[in-house]
Amino acid sequence: VLFGVRMLYEGYHMDADEGQEELEQVQMELKKKEEEIDNQKSVSDLESGGETSADQTSSVIQSLLKAVFSPIFLTAFTMTFLAEWGDRSQITTIILSSREDPWGVCFGGILGHSLCTAMAVIGGRMIAQKISVRTVTLIGGCVFLLFAVSSLYSGPAGDE
Numbered sequence: 001v002l003f004g005v006r007m008l009y010e011g012y013h014m015d016a017d018e019g020q021e022e023l024e025q026v027q028m029e030l031k032k033k034e035e036e037i038d039n040q041k042s043v044s045d046l047e048s049g050g051e052t053s054a055d056q057t058s059s060v061i062q063s064l065l066k067a068v069f070s071p072i073f074l075t076a077f078t079m080t081f082l083a084e085w086g087d088r089s090q091i092t093t094i095i096l097s098s099r100e101d102p103w104g105v106c107f108g109g110i111l112g113h114s115l116c117t118a119m120a121v122i123g124g125r126m127i128a129q130k131i132s133v134r135t136v137t138l139i140g141g142c143v144f145l146l147f148a149v150s151s152l153y154s155g156p157a158g159d160e
Contacts, residue, residue, distance in 0.1 A: 004144030011137035080117070 067073075084090060097105040127136065 001145065001148040004141045004148060007137050007141030007144060009141075011134050011141055014134040014137060084113075 093105060093109050
């Protein structure tokens, strides 16, 4: 209930285009960063007279590690790991792997979770481009309140 009321309060007092300004600002900053990186790379290439294949390999590995261990990657990993730890799907996966081929369960779980997450990311991106942050916040508040009301009527799990 608390989250629902809080989100409704924030959404009600939010400007209609609040999220759009922030999105445009972030996109401009990313564009500047990319230009700076490209400029630094071309200057370093000119100064060094070109890179050897070992330098190029090292550069590729460093870029890959920076991409993999970026702050957004670590945030998404931690959030997903903590949210999924001990939930019903994990318990079901444990039971399934005790009865079936563990490798098949592992790869099937990875594929299923990856597809589900990809759909959420792509769908969220599409929604963010079409609907204002205010609208999403208000809808989210209503959904939280609906969950609260439904949990009042259904009671704890197992009380049937």
